[in-house]
Amino acid sequence: MRILIVEDEKKIADSLRKNFNDEGFDTKVCFDGSDALEVISKEKFDLILLDWRLPEITGVEVCKRIRNANNRTPVILLTALSNISNKVEALNCGADDYITKPFSFEEVLARVNALIRRYKFSQNMIEFEKMSLNLITHTLETETGSIKLPEMEFELLKYFLENQDRIVSREVLCEDVWKLKYTPTTNVVEVTVKNLRKKLEEYSSNKFIKSVYGEGYLFISN
Amino acid sequence: MRILIVEDEKKIADSLRKNFNDEGFDTKVCFDGSDALEVISKEKFDLILLDWRLPEITGVEVCKRIRNANNRTPVILLTALSNISNKVEALNCGADDYITKPFSFEEVLARVNALIRRYKFSQNMIEFEKMSLNLITHTLETETGSIKLPEMEFELLKYFLENQDRIVSREVLCEDVWKLKYTPTTNVVEVTVKNLRKKLEEYSSNKFIKSVYGEGYLFISN
DNA sequence: AACAATAATGAAAAAATTTTCATTATTAAT
DNA sequence: ATTAATAATGAAAATTTTTTCATTATTGTT
Known part of the structure; x- marks a missing residue:
């Protein structure tokens, strides 16, 4: 399984990458939104982990653009904010799930696996x-x-x-x-x-x- | 397309049957719940129109039993009652849609067509x-x-x-x-x-x- | 270890599907 | 109406897939 991690805080990005690699996932990391969009337009991922706060383009905006490009790859938004209006905005922009920081890797892993499984099923796989x-x-x-x-x-x-x-x-x-x-x-x-x-x-x-x-x-x- | 109409009021049943036949549908009518369950276990329909008030077994009960038998045929419940708790009960029993009486045939037809299309799509047809x-x-x-x-x-x-x-x-x-x-x-x-x-x-x-x-x-x- | 039953394999035969080809039919334009 | 281009057709050839069969290998039991 191939995961794209879009996260500008290097510490978090590295930790996620390492953990996912240990679990046997193939990972790629982007540090900003435009870089991510570029990569997404060229490569195929099973899931995208997207930080809300990114320099220049926000995660929500990145997500919207992914969906506008008619790409249904599962997206999970990561955010420090946990209020409900944000949650609504997250799901409205086309994201499939939403995780608030700080998070445990176990939680992320569980949600990632669940979402990938759900998506594959809906895709008849x-x-x-x-x-x-x-x-x-x-x-x-x-x-x-x-x-x-x-x-x-x-x-x-x-x-x-x-x-x-x-x-x-x-x-x-x-x-x-x-x-x-x-x-x-x-x-x-x-x-x-x-x-x-x-x-x-x-x-x-x-x-x-x-x-x-x-x-x-x-x-x-x- | 084959529709099962489960309705004990003969006037309504006849009217529905006639209208659907005119639209090119194949119809079958049952006047009570146990009769309906019997027929459903033997024959295949594209949709079931189910009256809520039926002698002996209620429409909601019929619907539950259909779903328990692992049959996902689209079901639309017909009812004279329009309060919200009924609506909730209707959708909880596994029905796909809910129409309150009195209804126009146009409304029924539109919902039937929409539901059949949606169902077929989900079934990869x-x-x-x-x-x-x-x-x-x-x-x-x-x-x-x-x-x-x-x-x-x-x-x-x-x-x-x-x-x-x-x-x-x-x-x-x-x-x-x-x-x-x-x-x-x-x-x-x-x-x-x-x-x-x-x-x-x-x-x-x-x-x-x-x-x-x-x-x-x-x-x-x- | 020897044996009988069960399973795996390579290759041939049979069946089904896809493609090719020669011929006939249809179309639109003069 | 004739003609040249395009399309449809039946049947053969080629290819692919499925099934059969004979042989070899493996397993569990004695």
Whole structure:
């Protein structure tokens, strides 16, 4: 996950960056609004953390401009002020959430994760580990690239993601994914699992699809 | 579009049914709540119009049970009462909208259409005429049946639906739908248009895809 | 360690989809 | 009405995807 931190107080910016990096996020920092807008127009982020008080352009203004450019990237505003009118202004400018300083990193992290998850869901994406499956385009998207899955591999992966941490037998897969009333005499399922595994391995060393001897498969992502 | 009208006052029920039928809707009427629940469990509707005051089970109770059965079909409650606490109760039971009697059919129609459109959109469906294209399953759904479109036909139809009433040239289609940088020497576009037209014709006598000589294609649905 | 059951694999076969191509039909302009 | 350009069509070729099959590998049990 890639986060843009827009914060002019170097101490806070550094602390956020370090903490997010430790959590496995990819971060980028901007110290003022115009710099941020420039970066946002060129690069893609999963979330933008935006300080309210910034030199020149305010965070609220930056947020408005992001939305005017038809960019729906989740935005969280950070502010020292906690009165309600500010809160209203924050949400009116198109921000998705609002955190008042001083904050604990745990709070920021929780809100960031919740917002990213919510956004991906609304975008018809199911995320797992550092990848996500786009239900509309049928692409498997990662930080390093994306591939379009053929239909049966897509359907299988989608099914696994909807049934994580649960053993699914071949019979169930035949019925739910392949829509067969009878269990086939051949091993279509195994072959498709093999091909899907190969593609997943190209992007992660995680073994997502485990085999449970005599039972079926088990998809685990964390 | 198929609407279920649940209303015990025969006069109102008949009037609604007649008006909706005239507008081209398919309607079904139930006179009490348990009858409605029975029907809803078996048949699929695009919307349910539910009277608050019903013999035995109230409309609010019916609505709750529909939602408990994990059915998200849009529900509009009809009521003679217009105080706020009722309105709150209505929306809390899982209804999507609320109309107070007496109402004009125009008002009902407007709300019904708005709600159906909103719901389909949230379900990743694009509707046109009496059909809808499911963006997740890639199926073209009609009242009489549904078929899964092969990928290129799906992409093409989706593009047409997003660009209705606008002439799109072959060059643009090659770029946007086929993702080609060059215009092909062959007529892939024409062939795919032909096949898509054939499938659309199976469900409607409307000629959705018009050819504009020397310019391109024009998709019109109403 | 040996065995039988279960699972994984590579490659071929079959099926479905997409693209190409040759031909016919339609359009707009003269 | 003729003509040249554009569009539609059927069918074949090429490509991609899905399924099958024979073989090898792995697992759990004795």
